[in-house]
Amino acid sequence: MFDVIFIGLSLSSILLLVALGLAITYGAMGVINMAHGEMVMIGAYVAVLSSIWLGANFLLAIPIAFVVTALFGLVIERLVVRRLYGRLLDTLLATWGISILIQQAVRLEFGLTFFGIHIDGLGPGLQNVTVPSYLQGTVSVAGLEFNGYRAFIIGVTLALTALTWFILYRTSAGVQVRAIIRNPKMAAACGIDVKRVNALTFAFGSGLAGVAGVMMSGFKTVFPDMGATMVVDGFMVVVTGGVGSIFGTILSSGLLGEINALVAIGTNDIIARAVVFAVVIGVILFKPNGLFSYKGR
Amino acid sequence: MLSIKNLNSYYGRSHVLQGISLEVPAGKITSILGRNGTGKTTFLKTLMALTDRSTGAVVLDGQDISSAQTHQRARAGIAYVPQGREIIPDFTVRENILMGSFARADRKHVVPELVGELFPYLVENFDRQGGLLSGGQQQQLAIARALATGPKLLLLDEPNEGIQPSIVEEIERAIVRLNRELGMTVILVEQNIAFAREASDHFAMMEKGRIVAQGPIPALTDDLVHRHMTV
Numbered sequence: 123m124f125d126v127i128f129i130g131l132s133l134s135s136i137l138l139l140v141a142l143g144l145a146i147t148y149g150a151m152g153v154i155n156m157a158h159g160e161m162v163m164i165g166a167y168v169a170v171l172s173s174i175w176l177g178a179n180f181l182l183a184i185p186i187a188f189v190v191t192a193l194f195g196l197v198i199e200r201l202v203v204r205r206l207y208g209r210l211l212d213t214l215l216a217t218w219g220i221s222i223l224i225q226q227a228v229r230l231e232f233g234l235t236f237f238g239i240h241i242d243g244l245g246p247g248l249q250n251v252t253v254p255s256y257l258q259g260t261v262s263v264a265g266l267e268f269n270g271y272r273a274f275i276i277g278v279t280l281a282l283t284a285l286t287w288f289i290l291y292r293t294s295a296g297v298q299v300r301a302i303i304r305n306p307k308m309a310a311a312c313g314i315d316v317k318r319v320n321a322l323t324f325a326f327g328s329g330l331a332g333v334a335g336v337m338m339s340g341f342k343t344v345f346p347d348m349g350a351t352m353v354v355d356g357f358m359v360v361v362t363g364g365v366g367s368i369f370g371t372i373l374s375s376g377l378l379g380e381i382n383a384l385v386a387i388g389t390n391d392i393i394a395r396a397v398v399f400a401v402v403i404g405v406i407l408f409k410p411n412g413l414f415s416y417k418g419r
Numbered sequence: 420m421l422s423i424k425n426l427n428s429y430y431g432r433s434h435v436l437q438g439i440s441l442e443v444p445a446g447k448i449t450s451i452l453g454r455n456g457t458g459k460t461t462f463l464k465t466l467m468a469l470t471d472r473s474t475g476a477v478v479l480d481g482q483d484i485s486s487a488q489t490h491q492r493a494r495a496g497i498a499y500v501p502q503g504r505e506i507i508p509d510f511t512v513r514e515n516i517l518m519g520s521f522a523r524a525d526r527k528h529v530v531p532e533l534v535g536e537l538f539p540y541l542v543e544n545f546d547r548q549g550g551l552l553s554g555g556q557q558q559q560l561a562i563a564r565a566l567a568t569g570p571k572l573l574l575l576d577e578p579n580e581g582i583q584p585s586i587v588e589e590i591e592r593a594i595v596r597l598n599r600e601l602g603m604t605v606i607l608v609e610q611n612i613a614f615a616r617e618a619s620d621h622f623a624m625m626e627k628g629r630i631v632a633q634g635p636i637p638a639l640t641d642d643l644v645h646r647h648m649t650v
Contacts, residue, residue, distance in 0.1 A: 294528065297514065297517070297518065298521065300507075300510070301507060301510075301518050304507045304508075304509070304510075305505055305507060307469055307489070307505075308501065308505045308507075308518075309518070310469075310488070310489035310490045310493070311467050311469065311489055311490075311493055311498075311499045311501075312490075312493060312518045312519050312521050312522055312564065312568060313490050313493035313494050313519070313520075313521040313522025313523070313568060314490055314518075314521045315490045316489075316490065
């Protein structure tokens with residue numbers, strides 16, 4: 123039982139890293155970013171490529187992936203999303219297009235396949251990342267066996283969630299982000315440069331998704347379409363938790379991850395996913411604003 | 420102080436403000452009067468660049484801010500206290516006030532001493548959530564937030580609407596004091612003619628998105644009030 127809950131926690135951790143970025147961009151900017159899943163995918167490919175080409179340590183891939191995906195996020199915000207604020211459905215379509223572009227770019231190795239050039243680690247095939255030996259195996263604490271890698275995922279997520287919380291609630295940048303989430307017009311009237319803060323927030327959220335990608339690459343195969351399901355999972359977490367509530371996002375990723383793990387152990391992954399969907403539908407039916415929605419005026 | 424020429428403002432396709440021209444003198448209170456729906460609130464929003472689109476010239480202290488964005492106007496020295504206050508309910512009183520300090524030139528995050536003098540209740544309740552305050556206290560909070568921006572010009576949109584009488588008096592005194600003692604320029608949207616007459620130096624009467632009469636406050640005759648404000 124305990125190890126099931128532990129596996130659930132590690133699933134929740136990945137969900138949380140993906141959903142935190144979505145919670146902020148959706149909550150603060152009213153942007154549905156369908157390309158968020160591709161940030162997970164890019165993060166995973168950064169892990170693949172950096173181990174092949176840089177011989178880099180798995181741990182080193184985490185900061186590299188954060189920086190690379192944050193830059194991707196910044197470029198997407200600057201080029202496309204910025205022009206679509208206040209147009210929810212247009213952001214959905216446009217970012218969906220971007221996600222397809224990114225998937226194909228990876229599949230076609232940025233077009234180099236047409237010239238007969240192949241880059242190891244890219245292309246339509248499946249990729250694998252080997253987790254360093256010190257993260258494999260089990261650790262036993264107080265008579266309980268922990269899978270080392272899953273413990274590592276939970277640890278990284280805890281650290282990044284704490285960092286995000288710190289930025290949001292203890293820094294001047296965080297006050298600006300929270301003010302924009304609650305009332306963007308009044309935030310601007312108080313001298314906050316909403317566009318600039320939004321761009322940086324978007325980049326930060328993308329960076330978190332990139333780290334989630336590195337984590338996933340350690341226990342799942344990496345392929346160009348892997349982001350598509352992640353963005354759906356991410357939005358389910360955000361909607362269940364309540365849009366605009368960071369606390370709700372944390373709890374609902376825990377809830378959905380655990381439900382997934384508990385049902386999957388008893389039956390199988392497919393049924394577990396169906397149950398998760400049913401729970402989300404139930405929540406939306408009875409609490410349309412999510413479990414921990416922000417109570418406005 | 421603030422010079423407005425041929426200001427037009429739009430929400431989507433609807434043309435709300437139609438060719439407003441107004442000189443707001445420094446150190447004075449100018450009241451914007453008129454019935455509901457004549458564009459008074461839109462006028463203040465347009466000054467903050469919060470409508471969809473606007474044309475015309477707005478010059479603040481010789482600085483042309485016609486094409487400046489909202490946050491740039493706030494940093495140029497215009498502070499806005501909106502109708503309905505729009506404080507952030509789950510921010511503490513202190514956080515709400517400090518929100519204004521992002522417009523300060525020196526970017527220092529401090530609560531001005533003035534706030535403590537004008538509204539002691541706020542300082543005594545720094546750590547309460549803004550949403551727990553009464554309507555009148557929230558109005559004081561919104562004014563305190565505006566003062567934290569270190570403004571040259573204060574825009575007040577019906578600061579006494581829907582507020583308990585005890586606090587109305589306190590807020591009226593604060594507005595007059597800000598102007599008389601500290602020389603702050605104020606544009607006040609007001610329905611209460613008695614207070615507008617008592618506090619302000621100039622007025623502008625609005626009707627259907629235009630200014631139909633303006634001048635020094637003695638020129639605000641009962642006849643004008645009757646013609647443009649009686650429902």
